[in-house]
Amino acid sequence: RALWLVLSMLSLSLLLVVLGAYTTTRAESLNVTGYMSGVFLTAAIVFLSFGVIASFLCLMIDGVGVLLNMDVRPLKAGRCQYYSSGSSYVYENFYTTVPCWNLRESCTMTVRSGTCYCCDLYNCAGDYMNSYFEFVGVQSCEEVFTLYILIWTLTGVNLVAFFTGILTAAVLGNI
Structure with a gap:
C-alpha cells in the first residue's frame, strides 16, 4: 500500500x-x-x-x-470585448483607449493589445472592484x-x- x-x-x-x-x-x-x-x-x-x-x-x-x-458572468453574457492591435503578435505593447461603461457611469480605459476586458467589472473611479476586469495575453475572450x-x-x-x-x-x- x-x-x-x-x-x-x-x-x-x-x-x-x-x-x-x-x-x-x-x-x-x-x-x-x-x-x-x-x-x-x-x-x-x-x-x-x-x-x-x-x-x-x-x-x-x-x-x-x-x-x-x-467573475465569468459578463463573459458568458457576451459583455466583454477583446482588443487586438491587428497584428499577429499577441504580446505587442500597443495600447489604446476604449470607451467603458457600467450601470453607474461611463469613462475610458486604457487596454493593451491581446486583452479581454469587461467594463461591467471595471470601476471608473479608479479603485478597482475585487474581480478581475481584464485578462492580458489571451487570444480571445473565449480563452478566459x-x-x-x-x-x-x-x-x-x-x-x-x-x-x-x-x-x-x-x-x-x-x-
Missing part, C-alpha cells in the same frame, strides 16, 4: 507541475500558484509534509483567492473560459494531492 500511495503521489505531483505550468502561461495578468505543490512533492517525496502544506496553500490561493475574484476551467481543475488536483499526501504520510509513518 505504501508503494502504491507513494507512486500515486508522484503521479499527482507530476500532473500538478505540468497542468500548473500550462495554466500559468495562459494569461499574463492572472497568476496561478497551483503547480508549486507539485514541485515540492516531486522534489521532496521523503518530506511529504512540505508537499501537503504546499498543496493546502495552493488550494487556498488559487481556489479562494483567484477563483472567487474571477478555458483558463477558468484549468484553474478549477488545478484546484481539484491540489485537493486530491492534499488528502493523498496526508494518507501517504500516515501509512509511511505507520511503517
